[in-house]
Amino acid sequence: MPRGDVAGSQTTKATLGLRELIFAGELAPEERVPEIGLAERLGVSRTPLRLALATLAHEGLLRALPGGGFVVCSFSLDDVADAIELRGVLEGTAARFAAERLRSESELDGLVAVTEQLDAVVGKRSPVLERFVELNDEYHRGLVDLAKSDALTRAIANVVALPFASPGALLASQAALTREQEVLVVAQHQHRAMLDAVRAGHGARAEEIAREHARLAMLNLELVLVSEPALERLPGAPLLRGVG
Amino acid sequence: MPRGDVAGSQTTKATLGLRELIFAGELAPEERVPEIGLAERLGVSRTPLRLALATLAHEGLLRALPGGGFVVCSFSLDDVADAIELRGVLEGTAARFAAERLRSESELDGLVAVTEQLDAVVGKRSPVLERFVELNDEYHRGLVDLAKSDALTRAIANVVALPFASPGALLASQAALTREQEVLVVAQHQHRAMLDAVRAGHGARAEEIAREHARLAMLNLELVLVSEPALERLPGAPLLRGVG
C-alpha cells in the first residue's frame, strides 16, 4: 500500500516496533543502533526504518551520533524527575487554560462522566488497576482537550513520549504494591479538586493542583524503584541509569 | 559526503532550505507541498527531502495529510498567542529551576555579562536593535542552560521552532516602530529582575517574571500587526491567518 493508509504504512510499523524494542530493553542504551539488522528484525526496509529513527530521535528516545547513526538514550533518575515535573507544569497550564476558556459547563460533561467512573473504581474493595489506568489516561486527555490549545497539546504529547513521564506509566507497574490503594485515593481526590477548580474558573488553583498531581507520579516512582517485581512491569525500565 | 558531517549533509540542506521557503511564504499555507518540484528547487534528492518534511512536521510547521503528503500549516492569532504564552510557561519553569538549582553564584557570570551588555545597548541614545536581539537570544539561551534540564531544553526548542514564538522574532521586525525603545527598556528591566530573583533563589518570583516577560512579545505582536512595514520584516508572516 504505497500511498496513504498511515496506520498500515511501513513507517508506522517501524516506529511502533522500534519503540517497543527500546522499551523492552532489547536495544542496549548508549550503544549504536544497527540499521541493517534492525530492518530485518522489524520486517521493513531501511528507508521507513530511517524515518522511524528520526521520529524517535525527535521524541528524545534516540540521540544522533556525530559520525552518523543513533544510540538509545539512557535516563538518570533526575531526568525522570524532570520529565515528570515538566509534565506537571504543562498539565497545569492545560488546567489553567481549561478554567480560563470554559464557555459553558456542558463542556465538562465528558470529564465529569470519567471522574464518576473513576470514583466507582476507587470505591471498590479491590480496585482494578488496569481500569483505573485506562480512565486516568482518559481524564488527562480530556483535560488537555479542554485547554483548546494545539501548541500545548503537542508539547504535552512530546513530553509523554518519554516512557516514564506518561500519566499511567508508573501506576501500571504497581500491581504488586500494597500502598497502591492510598495512591489511587489521593489521585482521584486531586482529579475531583481539579475539576471543581476548572468549573469555578479558578485557573491558578487548577494549575497548582495539576502540578501536585504530577508529583504523585514521582512518589510512585520511588515506590516502584524499591520493588523488584514492580520494576519489571515498568515500561522502559532498562533505560534507567543507576537502577537494578 | 555520505556519512557524518551533519552540518553539510543533504538532509540539513533540505531542512534549512525548506524552513526558509516556508517562512518566506513561497509555499502557500494549506496547500499540498509538491515533493518532486521541491527536490529540484532545493537541489537535493527526494530521500533527504522526505526526512526534512518529517522534521518540519514534528516541529509543527507542516501537517501530514491523511492521503499522504504534507501541507504548510497556517496559524490564527490565537495560535500565536498560545505559543507565546506557552513559551512563557516553559521559560518560567526554566527560571524557577535555575533559581532552585543554583549551586554557586559564579554560575551566573555569563548571564550577568550578557545583562550588562544589554544595559549598554539599551542605554544608548539610539539602540541598535540587531545587537539587542542578538544579546536577548543569548540571555534566553543562558537562562535555559541554567535550568539544567534536558527535557525542558527540548520542550522549549520545540515551541520556539514556531517562527513567532521565538524570543527575538517580534523584536526584529520592529525597526520602523517608534515605541520600540520603551519595549526594550521594559524587557531589559525584566531581564534584570529575573536575574536578581534567580540569584536570590526566589523561584516562584523568577517564574512569574519570565511569564510576564513573554507576554511582552504578545504586546509586540499587536504593535507589529498594525504596521505594514513591520509585518513585512516578520519571519513567517505569510503563515498568519486573518492578517494582511
Next chain:
DNA sequence: CGTCCTCGAACTGCATGCAATAGACTGCCT
C-alpha cells in the same frame, strides 16, 4: 612493549526505479 600507521570491512547516507493509489478528467447515462 607501547604507539602509530595502514589496510579492510562494515555501515551510513543518498539517489533512483518501481508499484500502487488518490484525485482529476472525460464520457456516458439519467
Next chain:
DNA sequence: AGGCAGTCTATTGCATGCAGTTCGAGGACG
C-alpha cells in the same frame, strides 16, 4: 444539464544499489 462511473495520470511510499567514510584490527616501527 447534472451526476456517476471508468480511466488515466501524477505523485507518494518503499525497496534497493552505490559511493564514501568511519571505526577496528593488524602489523611495523620506535
